[in-house]
Amino acid sequence: KLVAFTETTPPIPLKSPGTAMPFEPAGTISISSFESDKISINAETPDNALLILGEKYYKGWQATVNGKPAEIQRVNHILRGVYLTPGKHVVEFRFDPMPFKIGKYLTLASFVLFAVMLWREWNSRKKGLGTKD
Secondary structure, three states, rough: OOOOEEOOOOOOOOOOOOOOOOOOOOOEEEEEOOOOOOEEEEEHHHHHEEEEEEEOOOOOOOEEEEEEEHHHHHHHHEEEEEEEEOEEEEEEEEEOOHHHHHHHHHHHHHHHHHHHHHHHHHHHHHHHHHOOO
């Protein structure tokens, strides 16, 4: 029996835990890319399924299935997963939390402000040198 605990009711019908499982895989997966902030998986499943990633659940992660946003499920209180319908899928997990976005834009803004102030200082010194005798 394969059992996974989630915090919400599945949005698609899944086989119940008491259903006899044949000795065939629930599907196949291959990891096409594994980076610190992006994981890309090719998955194929004959039935509705919950793809569970052996990675810690964290709110900063976002997922897409075939390019469309998918809700990440907290599985067994610590892992993350997404529901899949029958067929072939490309599942991508990206780490892009709001604090990183805010920090990125604040850093960019400070560089722009620094460049503007540097340009103004350089320009005022240049004008000051041109008017002296």
